[in-house]
Amino acid sequence: MAETPTIRFGVIGCADIARKLSRAVTLAPNATLYAVGSRSLDKAQSFAAANGFPDGAKVYGSYEAVLDDPNVDAVYVPLPTSLHVRWAVLAAHKKKHVLLEKPVALNASEFDQIIEACESNGVQLMDGTMWMHHPRTASMKDFLSDAHRFGQLKSIHTCFTFAADADFLENDIRVKPDLDALGSLGDEGWYCIRAILWAANYELPKTVLALCKPELNQAGVILSCGATLYWEDGKVATFYCSFLSNLVMDITVVGTKGTLHVHDFIIPYEEKEASFYAATESGFDDLVTKWGSQPSKHIVKTDIPQEARMVSEFARLVADIKFNNCKPEKKWPTISRKTQLVLDAVKASIEKGFEPVQIQE
Amino acid sequence: MAETPTIRFGVIGCADIARKLSRAVTLAPNATLYAVGSRSLDKAQSFAAANGFPDGAKVYGSYEAVLDDPNVDAVYVPLPTSLHVRWAVLAAHKKKHVLLEKPVALNASEFDQIIEACESNGVQLMDGTMWMHHPRTASMKDFLSDAHRFGQLKSIHTCFTFAADADFLENDIRVKPDLDALGSLGDEGWYCIRAILWAANYELPKTVLALCKPELNQAGVILSCGATLYWEDGKVATFYCSFLSNLVMDITVVGTKGTLHVHDFIIPYEEKEASFYAATESGFDDLVTKWGSQPSKHIVKTDIPQEARMVSEFARLVADIKFNNCKPEKKWPTISRKTQLVLDAVKASIEKGFEPVQIQE
Numbered sequence A, B: 001m002a003e004t005p006t007i008r009f010g011v012i013g014c015a016d017i018a019r020k021l022s023r024a025v026t027l028a029p030n031a032t033l034y035a036v037g038s039r040s041l042d043k044a045q046s047f048a049a050a051n052g053f054p055d056g057a058k059v060y061g062s063y064e065a066v067l068d069d070p071n072v073d074a075v076y077v078p079l080p081t082s083l084h085v086r087w088a089v090l091a092a093h094k095k096k097h098v099l100l101e102k103p104v105a106l107n108a109s110e111f112d113q114i115i116e117a118c119e120s121n122g123v124q125l126m127d128g129t130m131w132m133h134h135p136r137t138a139s140m141k142d143f144l145s146d147a148h149r150f151g152q153l154k155s156i157h158t159c160f161t162f163a164a165d166a167d168f169l170e171n172d173i174r175v176k177p178d179l180d181a182l183g184s185l186g187d188e189g190w191y192c193i194r195a196i197l198w199a200a201n202y203e204l205p206k207t208v209l210a211l212c213k214p215e216l217n218q219a220g221v222i223l224s225c226g227a228t229l230y231w232e233d234g235k236v237a238t239f240y241c242s243f244l245s246n247l248v249m250d251i252t253v254v255g256t257k258g259t260l261h262v263h264d265f266i267i268p269y270e271e272k273e274a275s276f277y278a279a280t281e282s283g284f285d286d287l288v289t290k291w292g293s294q295p296s297k298h299i300v301k302t303d304i305p306q307e308a309r310m311v312s313e314f315a316r317l318v319a320d321i322k323f324n325n326c327k328p329e330k331k332w333p334t335i336s337r338k339t340q341l342v343l344d345a346v347k348a349s350i351e352k353g354f355e356p357v358q359i360q361e
Helices: A016-027 A039-052 A063-068 A082-095 A108-121 A134-142 A167-171 A183-199 A306-324 A332-353 B018-026 B041-050 B061-070 B081-094 B107-121 B135-144 B166-171 B183-199 B306-324 B332-352
Strands: A007-012 A029-038 A058-060 A075-078 A097-100 A125-126 A154-164 A207-210 A222-230 A238-242 A244-255 A258-262 A273-280 A294-299 B005-012 B031-037 B059-061 B074-077 B097-099 B124-125 B153-163 B207-210 B222-230 B238-241 B242-255 B258-262 B274-281 B298-302
Touching: A007 A125, A007 A306, A016 A029, A016 A039, A016 A075, A016 A306, A029 A039, A029 A063, A029 A306, A039 A058, A058 A063, A063 A082, A075 A082, A075 A306, A082 A097, A082 A108, A097 A108, A097 A306, A108 A125, A108 A134, A108 A332, A125 A306, A125 A332, A134 A183, A134 A258, A134 A273, A134 A294, A154 A183, A154 B153, A154 B238, A154 B242, A167 B306, A183 A222, A183 A238, A183 A244, A183 A332, A183 B183, A207 A332, A222 A244, A222 A332, A222 B238, A238 B153, A238 B222, A238 B238, A244 B153, A244 B258, A244 B274, A258 B207, A273 B031, A273 B242, A306 B135, B005 B018, B005 B061, B005 B306, B018 B031, B018 B041, B018 B074, B018 B306, B031 B041, B031 B306, B041 B059, B059 B061, B074 B081, B074 B306, B081 B107, B097 B107, B097 B306, B107 B124, B107 B332, B124 B306, B124 B332, B135 B183, B135 B258, B135 B274, B135 B298, B153 B183, B183 B222, B183 B238, B183 B242, B183 B332, B207 B332, B222 B332
Parallel strands: A007 A029, A007 A075, A029 A058, A075 A097, A097 A125, A154 A238, B005 B031, B005 B074, B031 B059, B074 B097, B097 B124, B153 B238
Antiparallel strands: A154 A244, A207 A222, A222 A238, A244 A258, A244 B242, A258 A273, A273 A294, B153 B242, B207 B222, B222 B238, B242 B258, B258 B274, B274 B298
């Protein structure tokens, strides 16, 4: 058997999330940490030392230097959203494959520049939505796709909230209008919207209406918000996200015959296994005093955590391009763009004073 | 110790739900089945024989006869909503205490006639929302009221759906405009709205906005709908109800410090115990790869099912009035009325083409 080709990663920026991603690269069987760049060489050196970079890994005092290193196959971009278009486009022009943190851009038009740069340079683009790669997600999708167990999709509710501390609310990039201007919508709402689209087989809703009364900080950045989404066939979805509530990561999907519940969809409770609850044709006893059967708990194990599976899948696609003459997989940028389109619509609805916004592809 | 006074119940109408309630009367220590009336004497006789009525129970061929029986202390009214105002008012005038199925009326103005009749005749009024009386409900409230464990309330989501069969969708009173004209909103939405108000300490929302695209049958009765509710302080709630989806009975309540999840709030999975999930200050490990702690499962046992506890509480209040010169407890009609007010606002929002509706007490 041929040896698994190993893809060499460069990390540009030393954000907190890059620590998790670097560990994921070390856990992925087909990826290796090769370089890290920061605007501060000291910071890059400390980061490399603390995050499992091998001896001999390249440490650079700029992002450009990582992109100019001919041995770097792919870059991970954990930079603030406002910098995505600049650095992702530049990375693509330097023929680096791009693993891009979410939200992928400040709006779909910016993201289209990134897509164009990646397509014209033949590099893979994938966003960093880790839960998509957990085997649980595939198991849940099997359930939702089963006409006998789930039936036809009718409604979806998703919620992602966490209680940011005072330091976060003062200093985090996600509350800064010049860095992650989309705030809670861009950070948490991204996951809620992605989960809704995932459940709906990526069929875009026709209309989006933001919940009234989003909470904003003094700079106007969203701290909590939500929306209702409508499809032509009567499907409806709601979501809520907030930096100001206890940690919640819920998906509820209801079909004509079945129900799916999961309470830790973005970060599973445990690394090595995750569960969800599924029910089919639930009902009552004769006198309606108790349920006929309870939802069943499904446990899905994973040998490596979901973020390592993401890195591995991305590296597999990159290797196919590099060694097997394959084309980049369009699925990933396509669903990133759809997520961004809905996110843009929620933002537009808020800005229009909670008017419905039609989604156009 | 004095013997527990026993309250004699008359049931007017032989609806399916009256079977469950009759069993509950037999299980309540302070209540007894005394009479049943139907427009058909045969039907009343069969009902009494099949539902635990004691030998010698009175069986009448009309509702009036039950109300005219001087030994009946209280009546249970399971009739279609459109008949509530007529029969509940008449029962009150006959000095019968009234246990009234939900929705209590077609609108708050009708319900005000019932309240007025009960108040002026000094009889207790309570609606038949059984889950309010499960000891789990009190345990959950303890959690929501705990500033250390739950903090300040931020958002609520509730959902009650079930998959009605073809016979229901054709023939049930809940799809008939002349019987239960409020359809899914009146039947299922009632529970969703009550749960929201319960979580919000019965503080009415200021604004209600129905979800677009409710599903209606050919007669215009609601088969599925939902709404978003807003309070002045930024609290937000959403609910969804439907006759066209698999069985779901969810409450999710999120506070600044805690989270409550329950998936069988209206009818517990089992009769003798029920559970909920509570979490406080949930968080992650250092690398954000797993949760620090999982929500904890709380199991609450009950010696008799929630519907028997409801009957028992109602009978206790009736006995206090009858034997101890107490006044009727206003809490129950007050929360019934608030539930109806919100329900009316959702209906008004639908009828206005999904415009926001302000709630006025």
